[in-house]
Amino acid sequence: MKLEILPISQPKEKIADESKLTFGTKFTDRMFAMQFDRDQGWHSAQIKPYGPLALDPAATVLHYSQEIFEGLKAFRRTDGSIALFRPKDNIARFNRSAERMCMPEVDEQFLLESLLELVRLEADWVPNSEGTSLYIRPTMIATEPFLGVRPADQYLCYIILSPVGAYYKGGIAPVKIWISDHYVRAAHGGTGEAKTGGNYAASLMAAREAAEQGYDQVLWLDAREKKYVEEVGSMNMVFLYDDKIITSPLKGTVLDGITRRSALKLLADRGYQIEERALSVDEVMEGAANGRLKEAFGTGTAVVISPVGSFCYQDHCVQLGNGETGELTMKLYQELTDIQYGRKPDKHDWVIKL
Numbered sequence: 181m182k183l184e185i186l187p188i189s190q191p192k193e194k195i196a197d198e199s200k201l202t203f204g205t206k207f208t209d210r211m212f213a214m215q216f217d218r219d220q221g222w223h224s225a226q227i228k229p230y231g232p233l234a235l236d237p238a239a240t241v242l243h244y245s246q247e248i249f250e251g252l253k254a255f256r257r258t259d260g261s262i263a264l265f266r267p268k269d270n271i272a273r274f275n276r277s278a279e280r281m282c283m284p285e286v287d288e289q290f291l292l293e294s295l296l297e298l299v300r301l302e303a304d305w306v307p308n309s310e311g312t313s314l315y316i317r318p319t320m321i322a323t324e325p326f327l328g329v330r331p332a333d334q335y336l337c338y339i340i341l342s343p344v345g346a347y348y349k350g351g352i353a354p355v356k357i358w359i360s361d362h363y364v365r366a367a368h369g370g371t372g373e374a375k376t377g378g379n380y381a382a383s384l385m386a387a388r389e390a391a392e393q394g395y396d397q398v399l400w401l402d403a404r405e406k407k408y409v410e411e412v413g414s415m416n417m418v419f420l421y422d423d424k425i426i427t428s429p430l431k432g433t434v435l436d437g438i439t440r441r442s443a444l445k446l447l448a449d450r451g452y453q454i455e456e457r458a459l460s461v462d463e464v465m466e467g468a469a470n471g472r473l474k475e476a477f478g479t480g481t482a483v484v485i486s487p488v489g490s491f492c493y494q495d496h497c498v499q500l501g502n503g504e505t506g507e508l509t510m511k512l513y514q515e516l517t518d519i520q521y522g523r524k525p526d527k528h529d530w531v532i533k534l
């Protein structure tokens with residue numbers, strides 16, 4: 181398939197003061213888009229001016245949520261060059277999500293090349309300052325105008341780019357986590373391991389209640405017994421427990437995070453034993469109280485590593501250590517961001533330079 185590149189008329193104004201950059205509010209001049217229908221397969225791939233979509237009000241995505249997305253980043257490195265972190269992993273996961281949602285798979289090589297070309301054309305939008313990056317959002321939606329319930333016959337796949345500010349403006353800071361014993365995110369046989377919008381729509385109520393009570397994030401328990409820790413909002417959870425690393429196994433209800441994978445690899449390199457097993461909420465609460473649970477952090481592309489300061493469950497809150505960022509958590513954050521920004525060698529071939 182050929183990639184057609186259309187001109188833009190007027191570049192938008194960039195945010196000159198990078199300390200004013202936020203997350204996901206400002207978008208670049210161009211976007212990538214391609215269409216799918218049953219007869220032609222994927223076709224009409226273009227890089228074109230960023231702008232609104234024309235969708236039929238009956239488009240399947242608007243009624244039955246046939247939608248998937250990805251999130252990855254391009255970084256401006258210390259030598260001025262631009263690199264992407266593990267983009268092939270994101271595109272492979274995009275196809276796994278597509279399969280789960282009965283959507284057509286994409287040609288991974290073609291999507292990667294299109295993505296790299298888009299970032300190349302928008303290189304001026306990759307910010308320079310510490311902790312900033314260009315967030316990349318590949319998306320696929322069902323566009324067929326049809327109100328029956330079945331997989332659609334027409335799709336749109338697009339990629340948009342957003343310059344994002346440093347997540348930790350005042351340095352890496354621990355969060356307060358609410359463990360929900362009422363709401364659930366994903367059940368066995370459900371769509372928990374697909375990156376699909378519906379999972380997020382279903383999580384909003386719990387997130388709102390948590391925010392109203394002064395918590396930063398919701399930690400989800402398993403849907404069956406409401407006993408085992410699964411993941412947080414848009415992050416996987418990793419625990420340092422008795423000098424071992426414990427994280428939820430990937431058995432269909434937890435998203436296979438790329439930051440999770442990277443963190444586990446770096447921890448294994450440091451000699452830690454990794455246990456992928458279901459940690460119970462009792463182990464978390466007791467472990468924090470008796471000191472066996474030394475550190476806990478979330479992993480996800482947007483924040484990279486998010487340290488946990490305290491956990492709250494039912495009417496009880498426990499602080500981890502002294503409530504500050506753990507030593508290992510801090511080292512891991514440093515190591516991962518050093519690789520992303522090109523300050524340290526990339527021994528695992530995670531980085532793709534433009």
Ligand SMILES: *Cc1c(COP(=O)(O)O)cnc(C)c1O
Pocket residue numbers: 251375411412413414415416435436437438439440479480481482
């Ligand atoms: C995207 C996401 C993550 C984190 O995945 P990364 O690849 O590390 O960004 C974790 N949990 C959920 C539910 C997600 O959607």
